[in-house]
């Protein structure tokens with residue numbers, strides 16, 4: 001059943017460029033994923049910002065809430081404003 | 082002579098092809114119903130009777146999230162196992178066997194659903210993909226689902242067999258990453274499907290056959306969501322697998338970290354199931370405390386997704402930098418955007434990031450009340466399963482089709498247009514759905530308009546939202562047409578000798594850096610089972626206690642003198658046998674796995 | 680070209696969510712755009728991106744298609 005026994009080395013050939021556009025080889029130690037960090041960091045900031053945004057617009061802005069007790073005190077002011 | 086998948090594994094390539102074509106057929110059907118209901122509920126074009134809306138919606142849901150996704154993923158899982166272990170399946174007849182079982186099963190289910198359109202038979206199954214009681218379907222519907230799921234179980238057995246055989250020959254090697262992902266996903270799936278199996282076999286099927294008079298709707302619903310949340314990961318984990326093992330290669334780089342990828346899949350195995358109750362925040366009859374536990378588990382589930390985001394983006398960045406990319410964000414320009422496989426997966430990932438936000442809203446117990454059962458939820462899951470998964474699957478199709486057919490892709494440009502069009506269409510549709518949900522527009526409604534009441538939009542108007550949804554739906558449908566044109570065009574191409582090799586991404590940090598314990602599937606399965614028992618024992622117990630195993634009417638059975646106490650005794654007995662079953666299952670699984678590890 | 684054709688297509692696609700949400704954000708500061716006005720802004724942005732994309736890079740190396748430098 002096993003047709004590919006002798007091709008095993010090709011299955012995962014790390015040095016084979018997948019695209020002819022590769023201009024350099026970057027190994028494990030030279031690679032510093034600052035770009036990924038920047039992007040994910042940005043995403044995280046947006047997420048946190050949207051979370052706060054949601055809280056004010058949708059939660060405090062709409063009248064009946066589940067945890068009515070404490071929050072309604074706060075909402076009273078905001079809601080009337 | 083090329084070295085594509087079909088050259089290495091011609092027989093397996095046939096099975097995968099069959100699975101793909103079944104998947105695409107379901108996608109086509111589901112897409113047709115999708116545009117019908119979009120135009121219907123926005124009021125643009127209503128040619129079906131609103132009474133048939135549920136039949137349309139059931140077909141859309143079941144064909145897309147059961148047949149399209151699962152047929153596709155069994156295809157890529159078969160690819161992953163054979164390629165990464167470098168061996169064919171153990172017994173080809175068995176492989177065709179589970180494929181056949183799945184095909185027969187979903188055909189029965191599909192026939193039962195579609196029969197709802199005609200009065201010629203009294204067969205119908207307009208119960209939506211959640212089949213909540215008291216909605217009742219013809220027995221064919223449930224029977225078909227059971228066969229389909231059993232087919233996937235056998236598929237898992239097939240892959241475990243391959244692994245066991247490989248392990249016997251390579252006792253000291255780490256499980257290759259793609260195989261590891263398949264095995265952990267299937268373990269999760271086995272645990273998860275116990276829920277639907279119980280719901281269908283013990284309650285819904287006998288009830289639909291008239292063997293039992295009634296069911297406890299909250300019980301079957303809870304058992305459904307026991308399965309319903311992890312099924313989400315059953316769709317998502319194959320998409321993640323593509324992002325981990327294919328995307329880095331397509332980007333021109335390597336996977337940033339093999340150990341992190343393993344950690345992510347282990348976390349999914351452990352945490353997927355004990356969260357299902359987060360779909361039931363609004364169900365009366367489940368105590369707040371249980372819902373709170375489900376919420377906590379859900380928040381923990383964000384972790385593997387964030388880890389995935391980082392690892393995947395870092396791998397893309399590695400590719401971009403090898404292609405000459407520079408700067409903090411400038412490297413983004415060096416990515417191969419012209420390649421539809423890459424562009425599709427990247428856009429799918431981007432939409433998934435947006436879905437992360439609406440998901441956070443859904444997951445919060447009190448914020449959920451705001452959006453529960455509104456159109457918001459539909460907007461959310463068209464970003465997740467409808468794009469992160471579906472668009473990833475369509476994008477990788479452009480890589481897989483040549484591999485399993487041995488034919489060149491019909492058109493890369495059309496393919497690029499297709500994935501971009503999906504992104505744009507989904508932007509319009511999903512955005513307006515979210516927005517409509519915030520106004521309180523309900524989901525699952527043929528005519529969401531009411532006499533003497535109007536939804537008030539904060540920005541623009543409801544009519545504008547409807548227009549946006551219809552526009553999005555039309556663009557998505559066009560995108561599907563382009564997709565099928567490519568699939569058919571490729572199938573009509575001649576055999577090519579000039580295909581890329583079958584391979585997947587190498588790693589920057591390989592399995593040798595991953596602690597050995599990560600490969601201990603026994604351990605993780607056991608932990609997963611324990612967590613499930615923790616999360617579900619008491620909720621199930623109290624649901625049965627209050628509503629009866631088969632609904633309140635049970636009191637009238639021969640045991641009519643039953644008082645509340647003996648009901649709870651009965652409930653306890655059932656509960657204990659359930660736990661025992663779970664434990665035995667775990668033991669069996671452990672024993673089976675232990676059997677192969679000397 | 681300053682950007683690959685595929686890249687350009689994707690940039691244009693990314694414009695869609697921005698435009699759609701721009702209305703909401705502006706409404707937050709009491710600027711109410713109509714659909715037509717949003718579409719007009721979209722058109723202007725599309726044209727601007729096209730001009731940017733096809734403007735010769737620094738004027739000296741001409742409109743060769745490249746994706747790496749810069």
Ligand code: HEM
Pocket residue numbers: 112115116118119122138139141142145146149150209210211459463466467468471523524525526527553554555557558561
């Ligand atoms: C042509 C593309 C699509 C269009 C136009 C479309 C449209 C819609 C609409 C309008 C609804 C809501 C109906 C209602 O609640 O009344 C819906 C529901 C749904 N869609 Fe889609 N959709 C598309 C693609 C997809 C894809 C690719 C998937 C998943 C892979 C998907 C999964 C679902 C599910 C699970 C539901 C919920 C069904 C239910 O409530 O029972 N859709 N779709």
Ligand SMILES: [Cu+2]
Pocket residue numbers: 309310313356357359360
């Ligand atoms: Cu869930």
